[in-house]
Amino acid sequence: MKIVIYANSFSPNTGGGERYNLDLANSLNAQGDEVTVITPVRSDSEEKFKFSVIRIPGNKVVSVWKLPKILKGISPDILHISGPTEIDFILPSLAKFLNIPVIMTYHADFPSKLGRLYNSMFGFFQFSIDTVIVQTQSDMNKLLSRMLLPKRIKKLTFNGIDTTMYRKLDDDHERDIDLVFVGRMDKEHSYKGHWNFLKILHKLAQDCGTDLRVYIVGGGEDFSRFREESSKIGIGIQFLKDACNEELIKLLNRAKYLILPSTSNSEGFGRIVLEAMYCGTIPIVSRYAGSHELVYERSCGHIIDPLKIEETSIIICKLIRNYCKESPELSSILRITETEEYSLHWVISRTRELYLEILRRRSDNKAR
Incomplete structure (x- = not known):
């Protein structure tokens, strides 16, 4: 599959959102998908990734007008928005116009007062989004209260941990x-x-x-x-x-x-x-x-x-x-x-299954 990830947070910045986007891109690439990350995050140094990265620094709302040409050139099977982002009012609609399925990971609300007003209007953008992924019941309830249709929301663990790295090094290690x-x-x-x-x-x-x-x-x-x-x-x-x-x-x-x-x-x-x-x-x-x-x-x-x-x-x-x-x-x-429910491998497998489900659903709708 050709996957475009729009990442509001990305390297070289550090944080949970940045690690999620990097893990998602690396893992999809490792499974044979053709991955491109589009991000507004600037980098002053050349970073080497095994996937493509397109940086569009500057005002995010203004830079959105560069996206049609980029998306047309890539022609992805899926646009995965790691959001919410400041351009949710236009990016999913743009993808819909280009007939690109859209999935969004909803990490959290914006913290500012203006951002919270923006969050409250999220229901108006839903008709251009195929599926919104949430991790907790409280986030699901939040989106339902904003008039999102239940069929558009998928409760799914999306914070996957690389269990080969994050693990106990020694059971007898002193907790000092x-x-x-x-x-x-x-x-x-x-x-x-x-x-x-x-x-x-x-x-x-x-x-x-x-x-x-x-x-x-x-x-x-x-x-x-x-x-x-x-x-x-x-x-x-x-x-x-x-x-x-x-x-x-x-x-x-x-x-x-x-x-x-x-x-x-x-x-x-x-x-x-x-x-x-x-x-x-x-x-x-x-x-x-x-x-x-x-x-x-x-x-x-x-x-x-x-x-x-x-x-x-x-x-x-x-x-x-x-x-x-x-x-x-x-x-x-x-x-x-001891289970796999929060492992990166499990999370990426479920995410890819969701991509395929969306593509099958679209294919079935065309056949009718």
Whole structure:
């Protein structure tokens, strides 16, 4: 198949959305599909991929007018939009005009007030989209409330983990880090709750003492200021900027708990939760993040309301003090990671099946 992926987030930027798009393109290419990624993300260096990458930097709304010529030239079997994007009001309609089937992965709402208004109008764009993939029931309910037809929504795990990389390195490995936070620190990713997490750390220092071992992994324009502010707390916090996969895996294999302190549902799922679980780390997840559904349904971690600082601090302090390698949560994590349901291989297989289903449906409709 010829697949075009429109990726709002892509390399060289880092984050869950970027990793999803890179994994999707690499995996489809490895299965023999002809993949082209179109992205508005600029790169100042030449990167080598096994698939084609077309970068259209600049204003996304203005650059959309370059897409007809590009799509006509490629003539893809499927356009897969990794969204939502700022050009959803025109890109699916353009594909429909060119008779290209459209599938969209709906990661999360835009965090800004203007973005949320835009999200609320998503139902108006649905008639140019064949299928919208969501990962959680809360996202499905959200889209249904925006008047999307149920037949257009497919609930499917789309955050797949490369289980050959993200895994426990050694069962006897010492868990010498109490808590890890992983997230981009800038205005665009403010929903990840890093400034609110700073307040939680202040309270943790009072409730649990200053001998806690905490690691912060991130990057972005707020990283240096966060580091400076956190130095005033008294906890020995270690920082790792823009960690590569290998560094992150080693770190998660040393950690007892990962915290995802998201302050809004713009977090979406938060794939770092799955990456941590595959490394044997127990997730502490915000009730606002989509992954809280997994944690609740499978009893594989703990749920907090990070906006309740004192309550959250008490919960985390108790968990760290009572950490046990034979905990029920780790048993649940083991059962999950022994299956293929969140593996990259399984996710890509289900995604390709969805592509083929859409193409069959279109073929049947033409035959009638």
